[in-house]
Amino acid sequence: MKYLALAWLCLCLTPVFAQISEELPELEIPAQAEETWEQLFSELREQPLSLAGRADLFSKNPQIHLNGRWQLPRAELLALYNRDLNKDLDAFSFRLAVGSNHWDAVLGNYRLRFGRGLALGTSSRSMPDSLFSFQNPLSPRNYGLLGAGTAYRHKALRATVFASMQSREAKLDAEGRIRSIQKSRGEEFSSTTESILGAAAGISLPSVNAGILCQRLEYDREFVNPEMSRTHWMASAYAGLKLKRIRLDAETLLQDTHPAALLNFNYKAAGFEQNISYARNGLQNRQPHALTPALLSKTTDSNEWNFDWAFALPLKSSLKLRYAINNDAGGSPLSRFIGSLTHSHKQRKFGFLFQSYDSEIITRIDSSYVSSEPRNHRFRLWGRYPLAGALEQNFDFMYGVQDKKNHSQNSFRAKLGFAYVEKDWELTLEYLSWQNLHESWQSDEFDPWLQSLCASEDRVLSLDLAWGRGAWKLAVKGTASFLDVKNRGISLRATWKRK
Amino acid sequence: MQRLILACLLLMVLPLGALLPMNTASSNALAGITLLSKTVADRQHTPALPFTGIAVSANVPFSDAPSTAFSLNAAQNFSYVNLGLGATHSGDYDYNSQDFRLGLALCLGDFVAGYTQHLFLERAGVDQSHQSWNSDLALAYRGDGYGYEARVMNLAKEEQELHLNVSTKIIEGVRAGAGYVYAKQGDGGYRFATSIDLAENLTLQSSWQSNPSRFGAGLKFKLKAWDLMYSIRTHSALNLSHSLDLVYVW
Numbered sequence: 211m212k213y214l215a216l217a218w219l220c221l222c223l224t225p226v227f228a229q230i231s232e233e234l235p236e237l238e239i240p241a242q243a244e245e246t247w248e249q250l251f252s253e254l255r256e257q258p259l260s261l262a263g264r265a266d267l268f269s270k271n272p273q274i275h276l277n278g279r280w281q282l283p284r285a286e287l288l289a290l291y292n293r294d295l296n297k298d299l300d301a302f303s304f305r306l307a308v309g310s311n312h313w314d315a316v317l318g319n320y321r322l323r324f325g326r327g328l329a330l331g332t333s334s335r336s337m338p339d340s341l342f343s344f345q346n347p348l349s350p351r352n353y354g355l356l357g358a359g360t361a362y363r364h365k366a367l368r369a370t371v372f373a374s375m376q377s378r379e380a381k382l383d384a385e386g387r388i389r390s391i392q393k394s395r396g397e398e399f400s401s402t403t404e405s406i407l408g409a410a411a412g413i414s415l416p417s418v419n420a421g422i423l424c425q426r427l428e429y430d431r432e433f434v435n436p437e438m439s440r441t442h443w444m445a446s447a448y449a450g451l452k453l454k455r456i457r458l459d460a461e462t463l464l465q466d467t468h469p470a471a472l473l474n475f476n477y478k479a480a481g482f483e484q485n486i487s488y489a490r491n492g493l494q495n496r497q498p499h500a501l502t503p504a505l506l507s508k509t510t511d512s513n514e515w516n517f518d519w520a521f522a523l524p525l526k527s528s529l530k531l532r533y534a535i536n537n538d539a540g541g542s543p544l545s546r547f548i549g550s551l552t553h554s555h556k557q558r559k560f561g562f563l564f565q566s567y568d569s570e571i572i573t574r575i576d577s578s579y580v581s582s583e584p585r586n587h588r589f590r591l592w593g594r595y596p597l598a599g600a601l602e603q604n605f606d607f608m609y610g611v612q613d614k615k616n617h618s619q620n621s622f623r624a625k626l627g628f629a630y631v632e633k634d635w636e637l638t639l640e641y642l643s644w645q646n647l648h649e650s651w652q653s654d655e656f657d658p659w660l661q662s663l664c665a666s667e668d669r670v671l672s673l674d675l676a677w678g679r680g681a682w683k684l685a686v687k688g689t690a691s692f693l694d695v696k697n698r699g700i701s702l703r704a705t706w707k708r709k
Numbered sequence: 710m711q712r713l714i715l716a717c718l719l720l721m722v723l724p725l726g727a728l729l730p731m732n733t734a735s736s737n738a739l740a741g742i743t744l745l746s747k748t749v750a751d752r753q754h755t756p757a758l759p760f761t762g763i764a765v766s767a768n769v770p771f772s773d774a775p776s777t778a779f780s781l782n783a784a785q786n787f788s789y790v791n792l793g794l795g796a797t798h799s800g801d802y803d804y805n806s807q808d809f810r811l812g813l814a815l816c817l818g819d820f821v822a823g824y825t826q827h828l829f830l831e832r833a834g835v836d837q838s839h840q841s842w843n844s845d846l847a848l849a850y851r852g853d854g855y856g857y858e859a860r861v862m863n864l865a866k867e868e869q870e871l872h873l874n875v876s877t878k879i880i881e882g883v884r885a886g887a888g889y890v891y892a893k894q895g896d897g898g899y900r901f902a903t904s905i906d907l908a909e910n911l912t913l914q915s916s917w918q919s920n921p922s923r924f925g926a927g928l929k930f931k932l933k934a935w936d937l938m939y940s941i942r943t944h945s946a947l948n949l950s951h952s953l954d955l956v957y958v959w
Contacts, residue, residue: 597959607809624796626795643807669807
């Protein structure tokens with residue numbers, strides 16, 4: 211089964227020009243959706259009461275999004291709605307979070323991160339700030355945890371209890387057994403009821419974090435795979451230690467009889483940072499509600515070593531290097547080397563990224579990825595800087611060497627953009643061109659599991675006009691393709707905020 | 710010195726050829742002698758330009774509307790380095806081409822040395838685009854009295870061209886330039902161009918080139934930081950080419 215098919219060239223079709231990640235984008239699709247939602251929540255949280263709507267019309271994937279946030283005394287209500295106009299499909303989710311000095315509680319759709327996120331968490335590989343925390347929900351179409359959770363803290367003690375129960379779409383065989391469980395709502399398949407009950411406890415001191423998590427997961431149907439039972443038990447232990455410039459942390463996980471582990475060593479000094487991590491994946495199928503961390507392949511018994519270095523250079527520049535090697539049981543090692551050089555000074559930003567990797571790393575995740583060379587290379591050059599007054603320019607160019615003999619087989623994506631801001635108005639013009647070997651799948655900006663077919667190449671011009679004053683911000687964006695007359699779309703956005 | 714350069718200009722006006730497409734009004738009017746142009750639009754034709762600004766250009770070659778080329782160029786200075794970016798799109802759904810380019814120019818006084826990397830895409834029908842990487846290299850001196858430029862277009866390719874240009878100020882407001890183009894494939898050619906400031910806000914630029922014999926002429930209107938230029942270029946066998954540049958300078 212194809213786990214995730216995508217078009218790396220089309221990842222940045224959206225006007226987002228935020229953080230440029232060093233990692234191969236195919237390994238971080240869920241993380242990109244998380245980032246998109248975090249940006250949206252960040253915007254909604256600027257005022258106590260906010261509503262944001264967006265309608266993508268006349269496009270291949272027409273959708274309507276309505277999101278709201280209401281800040282109450284010691285409480286926050288998030289309400290998210292999505293309508294897929296092609297499938298005539300509605301999805302709604304909400305989360306009520308209540309907090310006090312000692313208690314946090316959530317009701318509705320939520321996510322919980324524990325430790326490094328090996329058992330429960332986000333796609334972020336960063337070291338956690340706390341032992342566990344309730345995270346914002348993602349798209350209402352995604353299946354996250356649905357139920358209630360509460361966390362208690364008293365001095366160094368931490369404890370949480372959470373529960374989730376929902377009906378999830380699943381592919382069933384003729385006998386009603388589960389073949390696979392969907393990560394996103396599509397109303398195309400049958401369903402199964404999922405029940406989760408879990409608890410975690412630990413201590414959190416300035417230099418030490420330690421805790422354990424225990425969780426029970428149950429479905430109301432049997433699985434086709436005889437190795438999977440209706441009921442799963444999972445236990446995870448996490449410990450983190452800070453010693454001046456050194457940070458050590460580790461998480462181990464045992465799901466049924468399958469162990470997994472993640473160990474990390476970090477050294478940070480002025481202008482220098484080094485990170486060494488080791489991960490072992492023993493899970494044949496990850497938790498259906500958990501987003502897959504990038505560093506682990508889904509193959510059982512795989513080990514991965516990661517080495518990261520970061521150096522501060524003169525002229526407000528920095529150099530980052532990463533080498534990772536993945537060993538599968540019975541397979542040859544797969545490695546990737548990543549180097550990035552960035553310069554950042556006030557509004558001026560430039561970067562160069564080089565990635566060299568075994569192509570099998572991607573073909574395991576994306577079966578549509580085609581390459582005649584076992585070792586592939588990618589180059590990315592990007593920049594953003596002011597031109598004159600309120601006029602700003604950005605460019606982003608990526609080129610992938612997948613075939614050395616016939617360079618016309620190689621993939622590229624080039625974007626040239628201008629932004630002009632004047633008082634209440636913001637105008638953005640972008641020209642985007644890409645070419646890939648074949649048609650491929652593009653992940654939705656808000657839902658990494660929702661994919662639409664993306665042309666093998668296109669040239670797209672987009673114009674975005676935004677106006678904002680007081681409580682209102684309105685925007686309209688038009689896109690038109692030079693190669694496909696049918697590929698045109700309009701996106702309308704409106705945001706309202708009240709103090 | 711000026712007399713010597715004038716003599717060189719006269720000697721160089723001999724009938725030979727010209728090859729690469731000119732997608733800006735300025736280059737069409739001046740037959741590609743960019744020493745006489747002061748517009749960032751021409752950054753797509755030479756890497757050795759020290760100017761900053763943003764330019765939008767449209768060129769209708771031989772009055773063939775479906776072949777219209779739209780260009781966008783922008784350049785900004787970062788200390789001694791001038792960074793130029795641009796894209797050109799031409800054609801329609803049946804046949805089209807794109808040229809993406811990124812150039813760096815090192816500006817030391819009146820000397821400019823530049824390099825531009827192009828990614829050129831060509832697509833016919835529903836076939837996949839064909840990619841080609843082209844490089845341009847140039848060295849120029851742009852003094853008040855005179856200037857010279859040597860540039861290599863499509864470096865190390867079959868379509869490689871060597872352009873040698875000189876220019877001089879004849880009187881205040883009047884400049885002339887001449888150039889020789891050596892093409893690796895096919896014939897090269899000579900060019901001659903003038904730029905005359907008719908009024909404070911109006912400049913007339915014109916040119917002649919050999920092989921094939923073509924005339925170019927254009928008018929540039931200046932209004933504060935904005936330049937608007939329209940030019941035409943003849944051809945011995947085909948219709949007129951029309952070009953328009955809109956430039957914002959800083």
